[in-house]
Amino acid sequence: MEVGAPDYLAGERQTAEFDVESMKVTWAGSRHALEVSDRMARLVASDPVFRKDNRVMLSRKELFKNTLRKAAHAWKRIVELRLTEEEASRVRFFVDEPAFTDLHWGMFVPAIKGQGTEEQQQKWLPLAYKMQIIGCYAQTELGHGSNVQGLETTATFDPKTDEFIIHSPTLTSSKWWPGGLGKVSTHAVAYARLIVDGQEHGVHGFIVQLRSLDDHMPLPGITVGDIGMKFGSGAYNSMDNGVLRFDNVRIPRDQMLMRVLQVTREGKVIQSDVPRQLIYGTMVFVRQTIVADASCALSRAVCIATRYSAVRRQFGSQNGGPETQVIDYKTQQSRLFPLLASAYAFRFVSEWLKSLYTDVTEKLQRGEFSTLPEAHACTAGLKSITTSATADAIEECRKLCGGHGYLANSGLPELFAVYVPACTYEGDNTVLLLQVARFLVKTVSQLGSGKVPVGTTAYMGRARHLIQCKSNVQSAEDWLNPQVVVEAFEARSLRMSVACAENLAKFPNPEEGFAQLAADLVEAAAAHCQLIVVTKFFEKLQQDIPGKGVKKQLQILSSVYALYILHKHLGDFLSTGSITPKQGALANDQLRSLYSKIRPNAVALVDAFNYTDHYLSSVLGRYDGNVYPTLYEEAWKDPLNDSVVPDGYQEYIRPLLKQQIRNARL
Numbered sequence: 001m002e003v004g005a006p007d008y009l010a011g012e013r014q015t016a017e018f019d020v021e022s023m024k025v026t027w028a029g030s031r032h033a034l035e036v037s038d039r040m041a042r043l044v045a046s047d048p049v050f051r052k053d054n055r056v057m058l059s060r061k062e063l064f065k066n067t068l069r070k071a072a073h074a075w076k077r078i079v080e081l082r083l084t085e086e087e088a089s090r091v092r093f094f095v096d097e098p099a100f101t102d103l104h105w106g107m108f109v110p111a112i113k114g115q116g117t118e119e120q121q122q123k124w125l126p127l128a129y130k131m132q133i134i135g136c137y138a139q140t141e142l143g144h145g146s147n148v149q150g151l152e153t154t155a156t157f158d159p160k161t162d163e164f165i166i167h168s169p170t171l172t173s174s175k176w177w178p179g180g181l182g183k184v185s186t187h188a189v190a191y192a193r194l195i196v197d198g199q200e201h202g203v204h205g206f207i208v209q210l211r212s213l214d215d216h217m218p219l220p221g222i223t224v225g226d227i228g229m230k231f232g233s234g235a236y237n238s239m240d241n242g243v244l245r246f247d248n249v250r251i252p253r254d255q256m257l258m259r260v261l262q263v264t265r266e267g268k269v270i271q272s273d274v275p276r277q278l279i280y281g282t283m284v285f286v287r288q289t290i291v292a293d294a295s296c297a298l299s300r301a302v303c304i305a306t307r308y309s310a311v312r313r314q315f316g317s318q319n320g321g322p323e324t325q326v327i328d329y330k331t332q333q334s335r336l337f338p339l340l341a342s343a344y345a346f347r348f349v350s351e352w353l354k355s356l357y358t359d360v361t362e363k364l365q366r367g368e369f370s371t372l373p374e375a376h377a378c379t380a381g382l383k384s385i386t387t388s389a390t391a392d393a394i395e396e397c398r399k400l401c402g403g404h405g406y407l408a409n410s411g412l413p414e415l416f417a418v419y420v421p422a423c424t425y426e427g428d429n430t431v432l433l434l435q436v437a438r439f440l441v442k443t444v445s446q447l448g449s450g451k452v453p454v455g456t457t458a459y460m461g462r463a464r465h466l467i468q469c470k471s472n473v474q475s476a477e478d479w480l481n482p483q484v485v486v487e488a489f490e491a492r493s494l495r496m497s498v499a500c501a502e503n504l505a506k507f508p509n510p511e512e513g514f515a516q517l518a519a520d521l522v523e524a525a526a527a528h529c530q531l532i533v534v535t536k537f538f539e540k541l542q543q544d545i546p547g548k549g550v551k552k553q554l555q556i557l558s559s560v561y562a563l564y565i566l567h568k569h570l571g572d573f574l575s576t577g578s579i580t581p582k583q584g585a586l587a588n589d590q591l592r593s594l595y596s597k598i599r600p601n602a603v604a605l606v607d608a609f610n611y612t613d614h615y616l617s618s619v620l621g622r623y624d625g626n627v628y629p630t631l632y633e634e635a636w637k638d639p640l641n642d643s644v645v646p647d648g649y650q651e652y653i654r655p656l657l658k659q660q661i662r663n664a665r666l
């Protein structure tokens with residue numbers, strides 16, 4: 001905010017009962033992370049090239065070219081200022097425009113790192129790091145996305161020339177969706193069925209050059225282009241999601257990513273001791289980053305809706321005084337505050353997930369693979385529940401802002417349009433929950449075998465207790481005890497998984513049973529993932545959290561998150577007998593009283609996200625709360641208002657009006 005400018009939300013900020021600067025550190029993860037983030041946000045906000053308020057007005061071609069300009073400018077600044085990897089990734093984050101660079105840094109580079117041998121990494125990574133080649137991740141095809149084993153593209157080894165022949169045998173085998181592919185990438189990690197000596201060896205990744213490094217023309221045998229406009233204006237249309245066909249394209253043998261499986265010069269196929277699932281490793285990496293991204297998108301929407309709810313007034317004027325701030329309505333609070341709590345919950349679970357991922361990666365480097373299934377289940381499940389909740393929440397925030405939320409300059413419509421595909425990409429959310437369900441059912445089925453469940457399923461080791469325990473909540477206050485809450489969540493989750501396992505056992509064919517019970521399995525998987533989020537929030541509070549009143553606020557938010565989920569899924573808790581109807585009602589009483597505790601802190605709790613007005617790009621979410629004059633000014637900037645009488649008046653409006661006059665005379 002400019003120095004000396006009026007702050008219409010100052011009163012809201014004065015009621016805060018905690019130190020906002022300390023909360024900013026907790027949200028960012030460390031003082032260092034906050035400092036870097038803050039500096040990069042300001043760098044981007046102060047650079048006119050990164051302007052984004054005109055995005056929805058641009059045609060697809062203009063939007064795309066502008067995105068290229070921004071990406072090139074960002075890279076120039078990164079090089080000129082010698083930014084670290086951490087700083088560079090924050091710059092890309094604050095530029096806030098889906099672009100080919102997301103896939104280059106987010107998937108192409110990680111795929112080579114995770115699936116390439118040492119030599120392959122040494123050859124390709126320096127080129128990618130300097131952006132002398134630009135890559136994408138070409139897995140999905142027109143006919144298959146979720147079913148990776150169903151991909152049709154082939155990679156046939158030719159021992160005569162020591163090459164692979166990459167081919168798209170059918171229309172449905174055309175690669176379809178990869179971001180950055182349509183117009184920019186020079187290379188792809190393309191996934192194809194490996195065929196050696198007539199034998200199939202599953203799907204593997206191959207580095208394929210697509211375009212000339214001299215004139216950007218597609219290489220012989222490559223047909224490539226953009227798949228067309230997507231949902232919304234602006235939004236994800238800055239990305240060139242692409243289509244790609246291979247017509248017997250030859251690549252050297254050493255361009256197959258060979259960490260998991262090697263093909264020798266003689267055409268021998270050698271399986272290393274690395275499990276084949278590592279081919280899916282890039283998806284595990286990205287799913288983990290998507291959970292962090294959910295907390296960003298959600299906190300952004302909540303920041304807009306909270307500030308605007310404090311500015312907006314409707315009804316309730318007493319003796320000509322001001323009307324009631326809509327944030328004071330209990331209904332507004334019961335819709336908004338759980339979303340605020342969810343933003344914090346997702347932030348902390350993403351922190352934990354990142355540490356789990358780092359730990360598993362280190363173990364994989366040492367040849368220890370036992371924790372891979374849990375990493376897969378956690379990343380898949382948390383990606384699923386956090387993106388679904390965030391997509392719903394952005395739309396709820398739009399509604400919380402009433403009519404003005406529907407204006408493009410509220411920032412919410414575009415945020416929604418950019419965000420919703422997160423429920424689909426990197427694995428459709430239902431398909432991913434079914435993966436979690438498989439993991440849970442397997443864990444339950446091994447309970448009697450003496451195998452002790454560990455990690456996030458450790459609670460299943462107490463199945464005997466959890467299957468029959470009764471919650472001893474007797475007052476609303478009791479619901480503030482994390483142990484009581486966690487036990488109710490554990491009982492619900494365990495009982496749902498056990499019920500699924502028991503029902504599955506009734507089917508002679510387990511796969512048929514799995515298919516029939518899929519809807520129940522998805523619910524059991526979601527319950528397990530919600531337990532993880534609740535537990536990790538409470539565990540965060542065990543840490544030393546400095547700053548006046550910060551821990552207290554987080555305790556309130558953790559209880560709000562847990563009790564909101566309990567309220568939303570009360571049916572599960574009751575039908576599994578994990579709590580009684582009376583206890584459910586007490587949880588609701590507690591929730592109401594927690595909302596009152598959040599109210600004086602709400603604006604400060606969203607200030608703690610430390611978002612610049614540039615990043616928020618929302619008139620309603622402005623830091624200073626100066627909403628109405630800005631809305632009024634912005635309206636006049638619309639191209640329709642360039643002329644008082646619109647284009648088309650002479651052709652279409654005037655004749656109509658004249659005709660009415662003639663009709664009236666008749």
Ligand SMILES: CCCCCCCCCC/C=C\C/C=C/C(=O)SCCNC(=O)CCNC(=O)[C@H](O)C(C)(C)COP(=O)(O)OP(=O)(O)OC[C@H]1O[C@@H](n2cnc3c(N)ncnc32)[C@H](O)[C@@H]1OP(=O)(O)O
Nearest residue numbers: 102105106139145146147148149277280289376425426427
């Ligand atoms: C540096 C900056 C970072 C910034 C990041 C930027 C991010 C940018 C985001 C950009 C936005 C969009 C990009 C989008 C990209 C994409 O969408 S890429 C394509 C993604 N596609 C998918 O996600 C497909 C989903 N399908 C699958 O994952 C699999 O096909 C599925 C798991 C559903 C099934 O696979 P099958 O091989 O058939 O497996 P199955 O037989 O069921 O299971 C076998 C066995 O393997 C285990 N398993 C499955 N997956 C994994 C895994 N990933 N890791 C480990 N283990 C896995 C499974 O549990 C089974 O185990 P079991 O013990 O035998 O039961």
Ligand SMILES: Cc1cc2nc3c(=O)[nH]c(=O)nc-3n(C[C@H](O)[C@H](O)[C@H](O)COP(=O)(O)OP(=O)(O)OC[C@H]3O[C@@H](n4cnc5c(N)ncnc54)[C@H](O)[C@@H]3O)c2cc1C
Nearest residue numbers: 137138139140144145146177178179421424425426427430
């Ligand atoms: C914006 C965007 C960016 C993308 N970027 C990339 C990229 O860079 N690279 C890339 O390779 N791909 C990319 N993709 C593709 C993406 O990964 C796939 O679309 C995604 O994995 C879903 O697969 P699908 O489209 O085949 O959906 P489908 O599997 O066809 O899903 C359709 C419906 O069927 C249901 N369904 C499917 N299988 C089952 C099952 N077994 N049981 C129950 N229900 C089922 C789903 O729940 C869904 O409701 C992108 C997609 C989008 C939207």
